[in-house]
Amino acid sequence: MKIIDLVEKGIWKQSGYVAPEFMGAVKMDANENPFSIQEPLRKKLLEEMGRVAFNRxxxxxxxxxxxxxxxxxxxxxxxxxxxxxxxxxxxxxxxxxxxxxxxxxxxxxxxxxxxxxxxxxxxxxxxxxxxxxxxxxxxxxxxxxxxxxxxxxxxxxxxxxxxxxxxxxxxxxxxxxxxxxxxxxxxxxxxxxxxxxxxxxxxxxxxxxxxxxxxxxxxxxxxxxxxxxxxxxxxxxxxxxxxxxxxxxxxxxxxxxYQDEFSLQVDEIVARREELYLGLKGIAGIRPYPSKANFIFFSCSFDSNRIYNSLVAEGVIVKNLNMPPLMSNCMRVTVGSKDENEAFLKALKKVTEKQGA
Ligand SMILES: Cc1ncc(COP(=O)(O)O)c(C=O)c1O
Missing domain, CATH: 3.40.640.10 (Type I PLP-dependent aspartate aminotransferase-like (Major domain))
Structure with missing residues (x-):
């Protein structure tokens, strides 16, 4: 018997969590906040981190x-x-x-x-x-x-x-x-x-x-x-x-x-979510579901694997959830900044039009 055979059967059978790495892409797959900490707050945070006793x-x-x-x-x-x-x-x-x-x-x-x-x-x-x-x-x-x-x-x-x-x-x-x-x-x-x-x-x-x-x-x-x-x-x-x-x-x-600053970002994301929802609704073959989170779940009347790959080629990464029978041709997109949402909607329109053609 090899050592590797000692690994629990359940672990063998499952594929683990796959977090794709796409450098430079419009990243809308992991439900992160699209806004990073800006100056002068960034400087303050780094100053505080600079006081950490790294040896302890x-x-x-x-x-x-x-x-x-x-x-x-x-x-x-x-x-x-x-x-x-x-x-x-x-x-x-x-x-x-x-x-x-x-x-x-x-x-x-x-x-x-x-x-x-x-x-x-x-x-x-x-x-x-x-x-x-x-x-x-x-x-x-x-x-x-x-x-x-x-x-x-x-x-x-x-x-x-x-x-x-x-x-x-x-x-x-x-x-x-x-x-x-x-x-x-x-x-x-x-x-x-x-x-x-x-x-x-x-x-x-x-x-x-x-x-x-x-x-x-x-x-x-x-x-x-x-x-x-x-x-x-x-x-x-x-x-x-x-x-x-x-x-x-x-x-x-x-x-x-600085929780007030972070709450302003939440308000902004919620406002952008509603715009993104309407944008998705306006694309033929896409059915978005109302969301109370910082992402939107949607189904496509196309093969979502192909849509996903075409979006990646356009530099946009979302979460592909094509898992029949419960979720056939479904995807999830994280609410991004105004520019990211627009880039995503433009790319989705383009790739779905190609698929539909
Ligand atoms: C419902 C839910 N719970 C927990 C987490 C994980 O959060 P954390 O980054 O704190 O591990 C996620 C991350 O996507 C999530 O969607």
Whole structure:
């Protein structure tokens, strides 16, 4: 037997998360904030980073930052845990939680990392398709809760890639009926103007996930878990001691200092989202879905693989989600700056006209 044969079967079978690298492209595939930090703020941030003691470990568990984010979210410090992006926190949840079986339930389609991380951490993955309106199919979820006992359920609010908010009553119906923990991932909540955070007071089996990645700090990898102090205390034992490096901690503090500037960018993105939606609607063969996030999901009446490749040739990169039967010829585009949106719409019009011809 070769050493490589010792790798878990689930890991062999899955292909991992593929993040394409296209230098110089109009990058609209990863739901990042299109605006980078401009002068004079950029200089201030670099000055703060210059004061980091590079020879020392970062503050373990980032207590000061947790205190500040606790205030930001209106909770107590011991209800917050920071992670190297929310991906790391998803991993910690998947490592730590186990019901009658080690299992994770996810609606589909949703954020692909839930499934990838669940498999990598030895969980059984239960996938339940969304209904035709991309909302939760509560009956199907409750059936699978009964038959499979997943310890964890991930719900993205708004959902990626579809961009909609699941119905709150349906979410609560799931929370009430599951013996497991429901993770409400609010990575895109700032763009929806809605949060379910008050549910923390109502139910003890919900936990919230959030991130700075969509708000202008994707490079710094800063995610949050917000939940009851009992569960956070246990999850904190799984966290590696220095999981959030000093530069990331500095950047997160800077985000809080200048949160008004970052909120203006959110407003701008929301305004651009509506323009982009109308632009997509105006292209023959393209059907965009309304979005409460910083991206728009759309279907094409063409082969989306070809559209994707033609867009790449035009220097524009979006996310191709051609995954039949649930998502045939679907794509997701991140809301960009005015110039990026225009470049994308122009390129899409050109390549769809060619396909249609
Ligand atoms: C729903 C959702 N949750 C979490 C993440 C990951 O965030 P982070 O960059 O903090 O790991 C993403 C990233 O695309 C996402 O779409």
């Amino acid at each position: 470990y970062p503050a373990a568990g980032a207590p000061e930052l947790r205190e500040r984010f606790a205030k930001y979210y209106g909770v107590k410090k011991d209800m917050i845990m920071l992670g190297n992006g929310s991906d790391e926190l998803i991993q910690i949840l998947c490592l730590a939680l186990k019901g009658k079986i080690k299992g994770v339930l996810v609606p589909v389609p949703t954020f692909s990392m839930y499934k990838i991380i669940a498999i990598n951490t030895g969980n059984k993955v239960v996938e339940v398709p969304l209904d035709k309106k991309f909302d939760l199919d509560v009956d199907a979820i409750l059936d699978r809760i009964k038959s499979d006992f997943p310890a964890l359920i991930f719900l993205s609010y708004p959902n990626s890639p579809t961009g909609n908010l699941f119905n709150r009553n349906r979410i609560e119906a799931v929370i009430k009926k599951t013996p497991g923990l429901v993770v409400i991932d609010e990575a895109y909540a700032s763009f929806s103007g809605r949060t379910l955070l008050p549910l923390l007071k109502k139910y003890d089996n919900v936990i919230f996930l959030n991130t700075l990645s969509k708000l202008g700090m994707a490079s710094m990898r800063l995610g949050f878990l917000i939940g009851s102090r009992d569960i956070i205390a246990q999850l904190d034992k799984v966290r590696l001691p220095y999981n959030v490096n000093s530069l990331s901690q500095t950047a997160a503090g800077f985000f809080l200092d």
